[in-house]
Amino acid sequence: MKKISIDPITRLEGHGKIEIFLDEEGNVANAYLIIPELRGFEKFAEGRPVEEMPRITPRICGVCPEAHHMASAKACDAVYHVEVPPTGKKLRELLYSAFYVADHTVHFYILAAPDFVLGPDAPPAERNILGLIHKVGLEIGGKVIRSRGMGMDIIGMLGGKTVHPVGALPGGVSKAINEQERAQIEAWGHELVEFGQFSLQLFHDVVLENKVYLDMILSDAYTTPMYYMGLVDENNKVNFYDGLVRVVDPAGNEFVKYAPEEYLDVVAEHVEPWTYLKFPYLKEVGWKGLVTGKDSGVYQATPLSRLNAADGIATPLAQEAYEEFYETMGGKPVHNTLAIHWARLIELLYAAERIVELATDPEITNPHVRNIPTETPDEGVGIVEAPRGTLTHHYITDQKGIVEKCNLIVGTTNNHAPISISIKKAAEALIKKGQVISEGLLNRVEMAFRAYDPCMACATHTLPGQMPLEVIIHDADGEVVEQLTQYLD
Amino acid sequence: MARTVIIGLGNPILTDDGVGIHVVRAVAAQCQRDDVTFAEASVGGLRLLDVIAGYERVIMVDAIQTRDGKAGNLYRLHPSDLEASLHSGSTHDLSLPGALALGRGMGMVLPDDEAIVIIAIEAEDVLIFGEVCTPAVATAIPRAVEAVLAELEAGEP
Numbered sequence: 001m002k003k004i005s006i007d008p009i010t011r012l013e014g015h016g017k018i019e020i021f022l023d024e025e026g027n028v029a030n031a032y033l034i035i036p037e038l039r040g041f042e043k044f045a046e047g048r049p050v051e052e053m054p055r056i057t058p059r060i061c062g063v064c065p066e067a068h069h070m071a072s073a074k075a076c077d078a079v080y081h082v083e084v085p086p087t088g089k090k091l092r093e094l095l096y097s098a099f100y101v102a103d104h105t106v107h108f109y110i111l112a113a114p115d116f117v118l119g120p121d122a123p124p125a126e127r128n129i130l131g132l133i134h135k136v137g138l139e140i141g142g143k144v145i146r147s148r149g150m151g152m153d154i155i156g157m158l159g160g161k162t163v164h165p166v167g168a169l170p171g172g173v174s175k176a177i178n179e180q181e182r183a184q185i186e187a188w189g190h191e192l193v194e195f196g197q198f199s200l201q202l203f204h205d206v207v208l209e210n211k212v213y214l215d216m217i218l219s220d221a222y223t224t225p226m227y228y229m230g231l232v233d234e235n236n237k238v239n240f241y242d243g244l245v246r247v248v249d250p251a252g253n254e255f256v257k258y259a260p261e262e263y264l265d266v267v268a269e270h271v272e273p274w275t276y277l278k279f280p281y282l283k284e285v286g287w288k289g290l291v292t293g294k295d296s297g298v299y300q301a302t303p304l305s306r307l308n309a310a311d312g313i314a315t316p317l318a319q320e321a322y323e324e325f326y327e328t329m330g331g332k333p334v335h336n337t338l339a340i341h342w343a344r345l346i347e348l349l350y351a352a353e354r355i356v357e358l359a360t361d362p363e364i365t366n367p368h369v370r371n372i373p374t375e376t377p378d379e380g381v382g383i384v385e386a387p388r389g390t391l392t393h394h395y396i397t398d399q400k401g402i403v404e405k406c407n408l409i410v411g412t413t414n415n416h417a418p419i420s421i422s423i424k425k426a427a428e429a430l431i432k433k434g435q436v437i438s439e440g441l442l443n444r445v446e447m448a449f450r451a452y453d454p455c456m457a458c459a460t461h462t463l464p465g466q467m468p469l470e471v472i473i474h475d476a477d478g479e480v481v482e483q484l485t486q487y488l489d
Numbered sequence: 490m491a492r493t494v495i496i497g498l499g500n501p502i503l504t505d506d507g508v509g510i511h512v513v514r515a516v517a518a519q520c521q522r523d524d525v526t527f528a529e530a531s532v533g534g535l536r537l538l539d540v541i542a543g544y545e546r547v548i549m550v551d552a553i554q555t556r557d558g559k560a561g562n563l564y565r566l567h568p569s570d571l572e573a574s575l576h577s578g579s580t581h582d583l584s585l586p587g588a589l590a591l592g593r594g595m596g597m598v599l600p601d602d603e604a605i606v607i608i609a610i611e612a613e614d615v616l617i618f619g620e621v622c623t624p625a626v627a628t629a630i631p632r633a634v635e636a637v638l639a640e641l642e643a644g645e646p
Contacts, residue, residue, distance in 0.1 A: 044502065044618035059502045063532065106535060130590055141595050148535060162539065163530060 018423055018449065026433035031424035032290075033416065033449065034275055045406040050079050050377060050397045051170050053406075057393065058164040060410075065164045066099035066155060067386035067411070068393070070241065073168035075393040078261070078380025079401070080170045080373035087366040088172030093241040094185070094358040095158040095167065096384070100240055100351035101192050102151030103387045104303075104344050107453045108199065109144045112341045115447055116207045120216075121440035140202075147195040150188040154355070157181055172370025182365050189355035193317065196349030200321055203345055208328065217338040218329075221429030222448055224422050225250040225335040226292040227282060227299035229414065230306030231385045232257075237314040238306050238350065240385045246309045247282065250294050252333040255282070260381040263392050267409065268297075279417045280409055290420050298421065301389030301414035302452055303343035308333035313346070315353035321346045337422045340451040344387075377401040386411035388453050412454045422448040491526040494544040495637065496537075498530050498551040504619040505560075505612035505626045509550035512610070512633045519634070525641065538588045542597050546604045548640050550633060553609035560613035560625035563633055565640075568602050608636050 023029040041060060045053065054072040058065030070092060077084055084092070110129050117135055118127045126134075133141040152162045158177065159165025167173045177185070207213045216222065232246045233239040245263070247255045258266050269278040270287040281287045281297030288296040299305070313319045325346060326332050329339060358364060381394045388411030396405040412419075426448035430441055497513030500506045510529050517527040528540050541547045553564060568586050592599050610633050613623045621627065 038503065038616055038618065040618040056502065059500055059531070065531070110534075128587065130587065130594070133591075133594060138594065141591060145535070145591070145595050145597075149539075152539065163536065 020427050028428040028431050031420060031427050033420045033423060039276060042406050045403050048403050050076055050395050050401045050403050054168055055166055064386050067384060067391050069165050069168055070096055070384045071382045071391045071393040074382025075380045075395050076170035078382060079377045079395055079397055081375040082171040082371050082373040084172045085368050085371055087363050088369040090358050090361055090364055091158055091173045091369060092168055094355060095155055096241045097351040097354040098151045098154035100387060101348060102148045104348040105144060105148045108344055111450055116213055120443050120447060143195060147192060150192060154185055154188060169370060171373050176367045176369045177365055179365055182359055186356060186359035189352060189359050192352035192355060196352040199345050199348060203342060217336050221426045222337040223335050224292050224337060224425055226418060227255060228305035228308035228333055229299050229301045229390050230309035232310050236311040238310040245383060245390060247299060248309050248333060260383040263381060277413060277416050280414050290417055292421055298417040300418040302340050303347045304334060304340040306385060307343050313350050315350050317353055318346055318350035321349055337448050337451050388412050389414040415452050419449055419452050419454055491524050492544060493524060493546040494526045494528055494541060495548045496528045496530055496540055498549055500531055502618055502620055504614045504617055505622045506552050506615040508552050508610045508612060508622050508626050512550045512630055515630065515634045516637045534588050537585060538592050542599060545600055547600055548637055549607045550637060551607060551609050552612035552615060554612055558611040560611050560623065561629035562611040563629060563636060564609040566607040566609055568605050606640055608633055
């Protein structure tokens with residue numbers, strides 16, 4: 001069996017690796033994503049006061065500390081059986097919406113857009129945000145920096161710090177906002193709504209208006225039907241901060257809807273000997289390997305899956321975009337991996353609209369933002385939607401609130417199997433017997449992986465906007481017969 | 490406003506990954522200058538750009554893993570060498586050179602590349618959670634502190 005290894009720079013830990021195995025005929029036999037898993041967090045957490053967890057867990061990941069902060073605070077609320085006052089909840093959701101704006105902006109403009117604006121076959125040196133600015137104009141770079149900056153400033157205002165927020169505590173948040181802060185957030189919110197609309201328009205003009213790209217999105221190489229997971233509110237509308245987790249089957253029918261504390265009844269984790277990272281799957285359907293479809297318990301947790309799992313979006317402009325999305329893509333659910341980018345921009349608009357809604361809520365400046373916990377702590381689960389998928393924190397404590405057991409299912413882990421499947425599908429369609437493996441071809445395989453915005457160990461090396469890749473082709477005896485690298489210099 | 494920012498990069502609960510933060514905390518405890526700000530950051534790219542914007546001079550301390558490196562080795566680098574630094578890049582963001590280029594293109598006030606120095610310490614374990622460094626890396630912390638202090642004294646812009 002021949003082996004193609006798409007491997008980032010080998011001198012560094014903390015990076016992902018794509019391995020593609022060819023059969024005797026030179027066609028793709030299998031493909032795997034190998035992510036180095038950070039280890040020992042559960043042990044690290046044991047013996048610590050549970051109220052410290054919202055400050056410790058954001059350190060797990062430098063990319064989405066806000067998501068861990070929120071999931072952890074919600075798990076602590078549950079551990080202490082304390083209800084967060086309405087304004088406390090709204091301030092948490094406001095911070096979280098600002099985080100979504102900042103995070104989705106960075107992913108789309110830094111990582112996704114260059115493939116479409118410059119083209120997947122453009123030289124890597126040009127296929128980045130600087131190339132994008134060069135092509136589209138300097139103004140776009142200013143919009144990206146300003147919009148992300150406004151999101152980060154709202155996080156700093158509400159969370160105390162922009163890097164690792166500390167604002168959420170068991171029972172609420174530590175600080176209320178005054179009228180001046182509220183007015184500032186509202187003004188930024190309006191600007192961010194405009195930016196969300198601008199981003200969707202850009203996607204229209206550059207991607208959807210280009211038949212080559214639209215065909216690529218719709219092509220079989222990037223199509224993988226599976227189960228879809230996402231948090232929904234009481235009307236089954238998309239929600240990032242609160243609600244029940246809904247899963248729909250590959251035909252779009254509701255499969256299950258569960259409360260955070262029921263997660264272990266629904267989700268189990270499969271272990272493979274070749275990776276530390278587990279493969280979560282739907283218990284009732286069962287683990288059938290790295291395959292998709294109704295009989296495989298593999299589910300996806302991405303912006304696309306959140307739209308698929310919901311019946312709509314609660315804000316008007318994002319709802320319009322949602323309807324247009326399904327109309328263009330030919331109905332629900334959508335199974336196209338590259339459509340995750342489009343879904344991400346619809347979520348960006350929703351998050352911006354939500355900032356305005358929350359900033360204009362009559363209760364938002366109410367000083368009652370926290371209920372002090374009085375119950376004896378024991379056990380609790382908190383779930384939010386991280387930008388990269390459903391994030392679950394589960395803590396068990398003794399009667400003094402000291403952590404005895406901790407279990408986390410993080411965003412990217414949900415997508416471990418789907419990413420592997422999507423890579424295999426793309427590789428199968430693109431790499432054929434006798435095919436010359438070009439840089440552009442590799443990038444197209446990588447696009448299947450990048451759409452998920454996978455969060456590997458945060459300490460990951462990359463050159464502007466791209467994962468460094470190395471492709472090694474082994475013959476049947478394991479000898480290297482061809483070596484192809486990109487972004488290594 | 491202070492003219493120099495000294496940034497510890499990394500994750501203080503991920504064994505050697507946090508060595509940069511441990512070093513900068515130790516420097517901060519010894520350094521009483523009004524013209525120096527101390528900061529901590531976890532990843533590079535735009536998040537790091539936020540921290541360095543407006544300063545004339547930057548000293549960053551980060552963990553590094555090189556191909557045949559020996560744990561505890563020290564390196565002195567500039568952004569142009571940064572492809573080897575652990576936190577200068579991120580799969581979710583720009584590398585530091587990319588972020589600097591973007592920021593300058595957008596008219597942000599940023600220090601020149603020569604005014605950005607990275608003191609990097611060869612790490613051994615960056616995958617297992619823990620609050621202390623491995624012995625070889627821990628031994629390097631006082632040397633790295635000296636290197637940062639010397640850099641601060643020597644390299645006035």
